[in-house]
Amino acid sequence: MSSSSMRRPRQLSHKPWRTVLAAGLMSAVLAGCGTAAPDLQKDAAQQLQAKVLTVSEAAAGSDRAAALKSLDELVAQLDASAADGSVSFKRHQAIMKAIEAVRADLVAAQAQAEAAAAEAAAAAEAAATAAAQASQAAAQPPAQVQAPAPAQGNSGPGKGEKGKDKDD
Template sequence: MTSLPVNRGRWSPQRWRAVVAAALLAAALAGCSSTAPDLDTDAAQKLQAKVLTVSQSAAGNDHAGALKSLDELVAELDASAAEGSVSFKRHQSITKAIEAVRADLTAAMVQAEADAAAAKEAAAAAKAEADAAAAKAAAEEAAKQAPAPVLPPAQDNSGSGNKGKGKSDD
């Protein structure tokens, strides 16, 4: 059995959960009963279009956009329920699915923000380390290129001999 490769950097577990939750929400909208419909066909199509927008935003890692679309979905659901296109029972089940999606999207957004902050810290630390290494290399290069220190000329004491040492020249 062969498994498909997964690019974890692009499809995080939070992202998968958000997409799966949105798909479950779409499935909740799609069900129809054999008796009086819990969900009018026109209302179902409008709600499914909103769910698609939520799914696409979540798949694109646009958590804020997905949450905004989810708010629009709630408004559409409430409007459909108010006009009688959605039964109370179906409204409750869809609302429950929406809240599960909202929780997953919020968790994914918090995780993405934490990952971004950690990446920013790591980049700043790497830059500081690179700057320190560059400064050290520049200092070492400057030390190599500096001229040798000039020593003072040696003093010649040949003519003065014993002056000041307690012996006289007489």
């Protein structure tokens, strides 16, 4: 077995990116809500939390494309909240850091799923080709072996017997 066939792709479990998604974004959004000068206003926090929930649900349902789309919407909403002063620059940066970590995990999980799907498709194609070849081989009649022709022998009067039948 070659060393390349022994290597197995790194498998990401669902738990790490769910944990990063839930804990990272939620803690970034919720942390410090009780400070005197809020870095994040209550309305902005609620809107962002709703988007975080949408991202979490899509990711938990293994719909990475929807999770990435919701993550983009979260970024747009975060940027808008920062522009209107509902989110401080410091908080915006902290939340963006958490979003990028989640995005990296989602992209990695999506790439792994696509690679696994491509590998499964290649295996299915190879199996179908092997089955077609086996079916074709079974459908061909067995090769007929021809029996050898009987040997030509001296069964009748030959040159040596020509003279025996004559009267001299």
